[in-house]
Amino acid sequence: MKKLKVGIIGFGTVGTGVFKVLQNYKEITVKKIAVKNLNKKRNIENFDEKLLTNNAFEIANDPEIDVIIEVAGGVNPTFDILKTAINNGKHIVTANKELLAKKGSELFQIAKEKNVVILYEAAVAGGIPIIMPVKTILCANKISKIAAILNGTTNYILTKMHEQNLSYETALKQAQELGYAETDPTGDVEGFDAAYKISILSTISFNKKVSIDKIYREGITKITAQDIKSAAELGYRIKLIAMGQVLENGKIDVRVHPMLVAKKHLLAKVNNATNSIMLTGYPVGDLILTGPGAGSEPTASSVVGDLLVLASELEYSNAPLPQSICHHDEIADQIEIGETFNEYYISINASNNPGAIGIIGTICGKNNINISTIMQKGVKDDNTAEIVVITEKSKESDVQNALKELLQSDSIKNIDNLLRVMN
Ligand SMILES: NC(=O)c1ccc[n+]([C@@H]2O[C@H](COP(=O)([O-])OP(=O)(O)OC[C@H]3O[C@@H](n4cnc5c(N)ncnc54)[C@H](OP(=O)(O)O)[C@@H]3O)[C@@H](O)[C@H]2O)c1
Structure with a gap:
């Protein structure tokens, strides 16, 4: 040589x-x-x-x-x-x-x-080989879906919140002390880093330029210890998921947000600063690559x-x-978050009166949302109750409309969180 x-x-x-x-x-x-x-x-x-x-x-x-x-x-x-x-x-x-x-x-x-x-x-998932495999040995595939944990800092924080019952703020502080999070953690905790990575990975996987500006992005700063606890009781772990998929109509859905991931799902078992990428392609089927995403x-x-x-x-x-040539000729037709279909976790603070659950059911029904689980989490000193709802697959815009309508009801005090669910 x-x-x-x-x-x-x-x-x-x-x-x-x-x-x-x-x-x-x-x-x-x-x-x-x-x-x-x-x-x-x-x-x-x-x-x-x-x-x-x-x-x-x-x-x-x-x-x-x-x-x-x-x-x-x-x-x-x-x-x-x-x-x-x-x-x-x-x-x-x-x-x-x-x-x-x-x-x-x-x-x-x-x-x-x-x-x-x-x-x-x-540039994507540090030590995990994913770019070269997608461009070389997987080139016989039509890749249709990616679901990944691409940011070690947020995965570390969420793992500690789950394992030690910590608030977001305490887990972040610990991560900073141990060198897992930077002094200014914005790039990681607000999902920017994961969004950069999924834009690169989905561009080469789907052979269409995925624009960073059109990626819906939501970080982990609003996740509470109560969300982690409720998710665990329902059989889920909360993870920051970067995902990309090609829809039946050829449009591209790429986003980064926290999700409730079913405990049995392989991504739910990825802890601490480890990264993991699940990729679905034809003819290969489902692949999962897990390893150190930084360092x-x-x-x-x-x-x-x-x-x-x-x-x-x-x-x-x-x-x-x-x-190693990147195809940027064809522009991806990316959809808005409102057009996506997901299952949802909704955490609602409601008055402790007998009608509250009925109101939630009625408003969801009116907005084409089927509820699969509804759980009341005890009564607080101010006579309000925390109600957690898991929905069946619903359209995001319908869910957003239902939340607006719920907030107009006297019985509903606040929507504490809305997260998407992966089973
Ligand atoms: N850290 C990871 O685990 C990891 C993993 C995957 C990808 N990356 C990516 O790798 C890159 C580097 O990350 P890092 O963690 O190694 O960063 P880092 O520790 O902050 O190091 C950055 C280096 O770049 C130098 N530098 C900054 N501006 C410069 C300029 N204008 N001209 C010349 N040198 C300049 C700095 O110089 P001084 O030493 O003089 O300050 C420093 O040596 C980033 O793009 C990051 O996203 C990092």
């Missing part, structure tokens, strides 16, 4: 992991590493500080560098750096899901014109894997790998 020269942009959790793993490959030389702060102490044995630069464009413009590994994150200035590198004929390996979700189409278009490739196994070494596994595939291919040809 000819010697490959790489430049690494970013030397944090993932970058240092990649650098360490690359020490095992004599045929690969790391020529330069870009960081933000040259004064930061780098705890790596025998590390030559002369490799560092605080000008990433130096790497993007270096004629000797064949491949850029981008593990800095964010859109600015990363997009401009990668655009420059691609225009200079360099191949890209990246872990940056935000950049791909927001600017992927543009980057892939320039890469196509320049006959270079962008590989991004690490220095698991993510380095995917980054270096991409790099080695590229290195071996470049030995034989300078043409891009066919499986």
Whole structure:
């Protein structure tokens, strides 16, 4: 194999992991590493500080560098750096899901014109191989559905809320203390990170560009200890699910929101920071891949894997790998959340009078919603009761209309939560 020269942009959790793993490959030389702060102490044995630069464009413009590994994150200035590198004929390996979700189409278009490739196994579910399998060995399939746990931080918080009966706030604090959640956890807990990942995964799975702007997204910040408890009593676990499916009419339904997942479902058994992807395709059927969705070494596994595939291919040809070209030609016709059909969990705070359950039943019936379970959770000091309803499959817009109508009734004090259900 000819010697490959790489430049690494970013030397944090993932970058240092990649650098360490690359020490095992004599045929690969790391020529330069870009960081933000040259004064930061780098705890790596025998590390030559002369490799560092605080000008990433130096790497993007270096004629000797064949491949850029981008593990800095964010859109600015990363997009401009990668655009420059691609225009200079360099191949890209990246872990940056935000950049791909927001600017992927543009980057892939320039890469196509320049006959270079962008590989991004690490951008979705860290150490779990999913991008390359979908593009290579699963290419004989028509993939119709993905349901996945793609964010370790939220899965860790929900697991602790369930196991230790914690509030969301306490579980988040614990996760921050243990390094599972960032000081500003917004990207994870509000579902942005999972939305970036499902936009990338559903685009390559359904062969249509899924727009990040049209993905319905809801995080886990409104989940209460009571929701977790009620869900458990009903035989469910609450998980942040990223899902994508092709409907019978060809439209695409992609969203991220918490769901009650039946205990027997494999995704309900995925705990702590682990990620899991369930994929349904023809002819393969149902597949499930589970493993570490983040972390220095698991993510380095995917980054270096991409790099080695590229290195071996470049030995034989300078043409891009066919499986690494991303199809963005056809735009997905994505549906709104109101058009989706789901089973629902509705937690209602109602006056403790005999008519409340009847009112809920009547209003649901009027809005085409069949109730499969209704449960009253005791009476509070203010003489209100918590009523939990599980519905049969219903249209989201009908459910939203029913909730509005319920709130107009004197007997209904509040809708505490609405979650979708996966059996
Ligand atoms: N962490 C994970 O487990 C994981 C898993 C999958 C994917 N990813 C993705 O991988 C990427 C990196 O994540 P990370 O956790 O490794 O981040 P990180 O620990 O915060 O490291 C970011 C690195 O990028 C450098 N950097 C920031 N801005 C830069 C700029 N303008 N020019 C040059 N270098 C710059 C920083 O420099 P300084 O060191 O000087 O601050 C730092 O070394 C992100 O896109 C993330 O979404 C991460």
